Amino acid sequence: MAFRHAISQFPGGSSRRRILSSAVALTVITTGVTVAVHTAPAQAATDSFTCTGPAVFFNSTTAGTLARRTYSTPGRDGGTFSAATNVGFSGWQSYGRLLGGPNGRVYGIKSNGLTRFRWTGSNWEQVDGKIDWLISSSFQSYAGASYRDKITVDEIGDFYLIDGNGKLRWYRFDESTRTWAISGRVLDTGWERFNLLVAAGPGVLYTRHTDGRLFRHHYDPVSQRWISRDRLVGSTSWSGFAKGLFSAGGDTLFGIQADGDLFQYRYREDNQTWDLVADQIGNGWGAFPNVFTTTDTCRQGANAGPPRPSTPVQADAPVAVMQAPAATTALGTLEFAYTDNNGGLRHGRAKPDELGFIQWSSAPGFEAYTGKPALVADAQDRVNLLAHEATTSDVRSLTQKTPAMPDWNPWLVLGGAMKSEPAVVRLSDNSLAVFAYDANGSLWSRRQDGSTGDLLPWTSLGGSGFAGNPVVVANADGVATILATTGTGEVRSATWRAGALTSGWVGLGGTGFTGAPATALLPGYRVMVFARNTDGTVKTQLRNIDGTWPGTWTAIGDGSITPDGSPSALLSPTTGRVWVFVRATDGSIHRSRQTAAGSTTWTTWGPVSSGETYPTDPTTFTWQNSGGQQIGFVTRTVNSAIRLYAADETADASAARSNRTATADPTFTRHDIPAPPRR
Incomplete structure (x- = not known):
């Protein structure tokens, strides 16, 4: 398909605005869309919502063209659309799904995979002499009706999608290296209950349940924590947006109804209320196969990540030790790991009958680590080493490429921004789970997706004021017992299963x-x-x-x-x-x-x-x-x-x-x- 840059006028839509202001909780019903609205706290925080300018809208047509226009006040009442200009002359109808990205990026999905474009403001950027850069031969199913609403791009350019097994997956394309730095990492399971996914900020995801309810989730891609998840923000009838939902960032949402009416909304994370509800800004949009916006026009300052605690190098930290699983007829090697007083991470391996000979290696990279590392064998009998990075307070993981062999896979950053050392346990179902305390002494965990899958993001287990490091013991039926010491000198215990506490903390x-x-x-x-x-x-x-x-x-x-x-x-x-x-x-x-x-x-x-x-x-x-x-x-x-x-x-x-x-x-x-x- 040949793409030609052309400029021409395109008809605009009408605009009428509706802003919500109410002192009581209520439900707004507008043109078939019902949204639950909650009263803001009496002293709500200052609204930290900002935009760098007007929202940039694109739409394709059945004739194959692509139009661009701007909306003056995204997330605010009182805006207008500019006249539309045609920025793509032909061929755009071949893309079953078009998505906006940051800084003018446009992504198209069709039978040959995922293609990247970028509008610079006056023309299409060329890569290797072409404006269409095929960055993946996958994702084809998301061009079809069954999956087109289950893929999205957020404010920083990360991709999120719901796969055929109901798993939420995370992708990140590094344009400088032309590689997928993050390729399909599983963030959650059970998302088959949602028929729509849209990002509205870095890791801020809205999902529409099959019954029409709207949920908001906030995944912090830096710390890899679920800040919030499964928060109900809209009652039934969000299914009225038959043409989908999209965002310009900053918790804005735009939705097109089956009759072509275009509405905008804006949510505030700081006080968990809708600041703008059912503001109709246009009509006649239903005829366009794809409508989307640039995703980084607006930002929500309240969506900041967690604080990073100070985690200096700990002198004289204990040694981690375990016996690896046996390899064929040979006894398993003894595995040692510790951080030295300069923050260097050391790993050693010795045969159990030859303790006078040990194979030492330094961890790859020059990061400084602190505290006692953790060692565990996974379901594939590979040794896993987890360490606490001193500079960032993040947890990192090394995994053997092959059992009983010396080579490691590259470091996997597990994020966290944690105060404590990680504790890892292999559960009775052979899956792994990792635990650590944050800056406030609250407990978080990461559980594995099955016995061979990814470690899912950090999930809060509550509590506060815990000191030192958590201790975790595997029980039957995938259960773990957690023991923790508080800053006031009390030992407490809780029971964990499948990512959540099944009992409260008991002294x-x-x-x-x-x-x-x-x-x-x-x-x-x-x-x-x-x-x-x-x-x-x-x-x-x-x-x-x-x-x-x-x-x-x-x-x-x-x-x-x-x-x-x-x-x-x-x-x-x-x-x-x-x-x-x-x-x-x-x-x-x-x-x-x-x-x-x-x-x-x-x-x-x-x-x-x-x-x-x-x-x-x-x-x-x-x-x-x-x-x-x-x-x-x-x-x-x-x-x-x-x-x-x-x-x-x-x-x-x-x-x-x-x-x-x-x-x-x-x-x-x-x-x-x-x-x-x-x-």
């Missing part, structure tokens, strides 16, 4: 707790929690079989040490006893354990570290080598050298020790893990 009783809790998961999915108290003890509590908490704490060990860091706990896979390790004020590592599986009696604190002292809290884990099951922990010296303390609790060794007294312990052997090379 476990007592105060004076500090640092992150530790947990051990007992048979029957009973969670045993440990926390350090300011009275110089480590205390424990075991959840009841019915899922409730007793509300009383019991101190473990004795008064021979003063704990200084956060405890770490494990359940021995061989003896069924729970072990707790903690760093004392002198930097030594001590342990206490149950005298028998299920016992409420604990041994006295005993030293584990062999003369060395450590500034870093221990991280416990269990693993298997050729000798059987092992228990132990890792820590770091003042020089960032890693120490691994291991004990053999295989069935044979336990049987050999059965004739000893109940307080006899296995010997913990220190392994000096070779230090990584200097960066």
